[in-house]
Amino acid sequence: MSDKIGNVWIFIEQEGGVIADVSLELVSKGRELAQELGVKTEAILLGDNLGGCVDKLYHYGCDTVLMAEDKRLEPFTVLPYAKVLMSLIKEHNPNILLFGATYKGRELAPRVASEKLAGLTADCTELRIDDFDDKVNKKSYKNKLMQIRPAFGGNIIATIVNTWDDPQMVTVREGVMKMDEPDTSRKGKLIKVIPEISTEDTIIKVIERIREEKAVNLKAAPVIVAGGYGVGSADNFKLISDLAEALGGEVGASRAAVDAGWIDHDHQVGQTGVTVRPKLYIACGISGSIQHRAGMDESKKIIAINTDPDAPIFSVAHYSIVGDLNVVIPKMIKAFKAKV
Amino acid sequence: MSYTVLVFVKQVPDTQNITGDAMKADGTVNRAALPAIFNPEDLNALELALELKDRFGAKVIVGTMGPPNAAEVLRASLYRGADKCVLLTDRSFAGADTLATSYALSCCAKKLGKFDLVLCGRQAIDGDTAQVGPQLAEKLDIPQLAYIEDVIELSKKKITVKRSIEGGYEVLESPTPALLTVVDSNEPRPAAARRMMKYKKARTITELNKEHNNADYTDSEALAVEQEKLEASDLLIHEWSAAYVGADIERIGLKGSPTKVKQIQSVILTAGDAKQIEPTDKGVNDLIHELIEDHTLG
DSSP states (O other), rough: OOOOOOEEEEEEEEEEEEEHHHHHHHHHHHHHHHHHHHHHHEEEEEEESSSSGGHHHHHHOOOOEEEEOOOGGGSSOHHHHHHHHHHHHHOOOOOEEEEEHHHHHHHHHHHHHHHTTOOOOSSSSSSEEEEEEEEETTTEEEEEEEEEEEEEEEEEEEEEEEOOOSEEEEEEEETTEEEEEEOOTOOOOEEEEOOOOOGGGSSEEEEEEEEEEOOOTTTTOOOEEEEEEEGOOOHHHHHHHHHHHHHHHHEEEOOHHHTTTOOGGGBBBBSSSBBBOOOOEEEOOOOOOHHHHTEEEEEEEEEEEEEOOOOOGGTTTTTEEEEEEEEEEEEHHHHHHHHO | OEEEEEEEEEEOOOSOOOOGGBBOOTTBGGGGGEEEEEHHHHHHHHHHHHHHHHHHOOEEEEEEEEEEGGGGHHHHHHHHTTTTTEOOOGGTTOOHHHHHHHHHHHHHHHHHHOOEEEEEEEEOOTTTOOHHHHHHHHHOOOOEEEEEEEEEEEESEEEEEEEETTTTTEEEEEEEEEEEEEEEEEEOOOOHHHHHHHTTTOBOOHHHHHHHTTTOOHHHHHHHHHHHHOOOOOBBBBETTTTTTOGGGSSTTTOOSSSEEEEEEEEEOOOOOOOOOOOSSSHHHHHHHHHHHTSSSS
């Protein structure tokens, strides 16, 4: 093995030729890491009929696009994807490999990491380059990827380093990294890969596939009114949607409210839901577990309404209202309607 | 025709319900104070296995890797309907990341012999990685079916499942043996009273030893007799070591883990410098006014 450090790879997730936002966010992050390491940013694009994706990847910052087109790569199934990715890794030895922590990414990345005997860290919230002194094993590593993630239900933040062979593999949730503006003057190099897929890799068959676009778009909403366990019932969630409607916003929810069955998972904000950065986030009856806070604490303004003055949500709020949401929300609707 | 279904489960600290008792004065969590529970989605995996047993006839074998007191989740599995349990326990397993864990579990599965299906919960609440399932499938060189909601059809050669995908679902067909990771889409059955009466006496060798020591009763021959009796009445929870399952010592525990923890920071809750708003008409009016003034609203 040469001492030359490998490139930064981003697994590009696409559905019907449309690139997932999380992949473009990771291209932005990957480019930053690659520049620090003095290596290239490369996209790994698998599927069929992908020609329309390539320029966009250059515009967002990829130097190279490695593209494998094959009808057996569409729709996604894990085995042929793992096969193609594995053979590319063996051939090119990337230093870092980033995946979106999506359904596909979380299914594919561990299968590949297991075969490659590489470390894999899930749901990183921050990535940077630094040196690592492994005091236990008395070894020092230069320019490793610091993989920072919440652990233990979000009660601790761990910095993890992969000390075995490259690639250093991680997954990152959508909305966690910031997407750079595209530069349409950027150009790159396309490498077409002929995938080697055998019949053994296509033993999983997709018999039926039903997909609907999400009815709620929390990420684009300027105002989010979110309800938690303190809302008390499915019926009472109407209060939350009334306020959201009055303010021209969307309805969000904590995991506790979703788990209670009061509202659909599409509305969930937090580590296992969507990460949001609206102009205004109103947390109603949400105690504010770290998992929830991680998904909304970068909102420009946060109002927290809770009867418990010690609720952790108040630690990230700009405006704290210690009180009953059943009393406060109607007052807010009335006050807003009177002003506009 | 009967199937053999392996279910791998984990005992986890209850990180989702952290009460004041588990918080230290500095605002960090006292992990030792958290109760140990059956990982929620592993209960869904066990439920799916028991449903397969009801529908198609199956022997359900539950395995876990953990310290000796992880036998608790195995007894809980017996109460619900598991046929056999294995506790994979050894000091050398300690400190395993997901890769080393999946390798250890693969050794356990191979030791158990032929199987049709392996079921795991999608993820455990202490790490939330969802990695061990797919990694175990790779180690066993079998197909993986992730995010399974239900099994539609099962035959000796193939399985048809319904699984979640982004914004919808898929029906997948795969040859068996296969590994399924199961999501929270069924209602795990409670412990059955009659089974509880019987299996509350189920013990691992370590537990048996401990009880005997506590009773100041260490006659090894008597212990062996006791063990035989337990086994004869299906009450023995098998305890397997790394050596017993033929695990390569270089590939388990800390040694077998490529990921190292460089640093751990506890999350400390600090009081923010939030503006206090009174829950009165005036308080709320002034707040809305301020937000309209600074163009946050309207």
